[in-house]
Amino acid sequence: MTVKQLSCLFSFIIILFSCNENNRKKVSNAAISDTIAKSIKFNKLKKLFVVGGFDGNGKQDTIFQHNYSKKTNTEIEKSPDPFENDWEIVENWFYNQKADLYLTINKKNQDTLHLGTAQGLYCLINIGDNNQDGKDEIALVIDKLEMSRVNSCKIYSLCNKKWMQLKQFGVHEDSFDFSTNKAPIFGDIKGYLEKQNNKWVFKDYSRQSYENEEEVGKMKLLKLDKCN
Template identity: 65%
Template sequence: MKQTFCITLLILALLSCNRNSKKKVYHPPISANKDTVIKLTKLQKLFVVGDFDGNGKQDTLFQHNFSKQTQTEIEKSPDVFQNDWDNVVKWFDNQDSDLYLTTNKSNSDTLHLGAGQGLYCLINIGDNNDDHKDEIALVIDKLDFSRVNNCEIYSLCNKKWTELKHFGIHEGSFDFNNEKVPVFDKIKDFLEKQNGKWVYRDYLQDTYENESEAGKMKKLKLKKCN
């Protein structure tokens, strides 16, 4: 009996030693911060045709997006439908992008528009100030977090692109339901052609000469330039 008891104690001691000899394995936590994967798509670039210098011949004005970081033209950029807007903005900031317009003529003036993803619209609005040159209207797709924007109207004055007018618009005018981004030839509710004349409404205007003018579109009038 005593021998059996001793054997039992010996077995328990061996089992206890085996349990204590097992080492604990430490598994470090997996970091949740992973590099963001940016999904790219072909960058839409607009162009417009018109007689912008008044020589009676048609010119073509092209949109460009240039990366100062890589010193190359930006051909692909983050898809706004598949990436967070924050990441889109950071991507363009890292590119130090330069949005500008040039014509197909050598030695023509370049219209630099600053940083931007691109243009919502680039419209030839014809000769509204009787200087025998076509003006352009555009809205920059800005890298910001507001849907309030500006329509800018330019003309070649003394062979230099000059802003003739700007007014507030709401980017809701460019909402669409199709898969393909449309090319806009007007800014709904803010810049439209009615009865052969361009009319506009300033989204930011909050004072009117009389109540009947409130919210209504007005005839577009532009100053002349040489």
């Protein structure tokens, strides 16, 4: 056998060994991924809804929460339980599903409010017709895929058949802590958005400055502008 032939044979052996090694790694990684997937504990994904007169036609509407997987093109019904799995597993699962959190109304030709990739909503509240434009507004807090417990409440209204954000203010997620086995449905955000004397009042957790000492820590009357 010539030197050239020996060199070719040696190169072939190296390539063959490399291919086998890569295949073993792929099989090993697949086995690890499969093991992790099987160990994930799932539960039914909570989805909220709220009833009210949101489009101004005098009839009751229902707004539904959805969480859709753009990976499988199906509605997400079950997801990793955040209380039974490592947070990183929960976070990665939703991003891997390309989850799309959004709201719809139970009527045709209505705008869809997309809220991004998230687990869901902490709350979805009908706060009534605060700005006196003939339509109820909604307040919501997104259950984000992050470790920080500082969050924000967003208030929306249907303006010219399109969802518009009218206000945003800071809240702390300790308002949504609970000690029961089942998460309650929150009709307010304790300490940040409450109904007092039949009027909604709020406090901005993110606010840094006040005009006087009397305002510090106090809740203020919620006032919303009309749609533009």
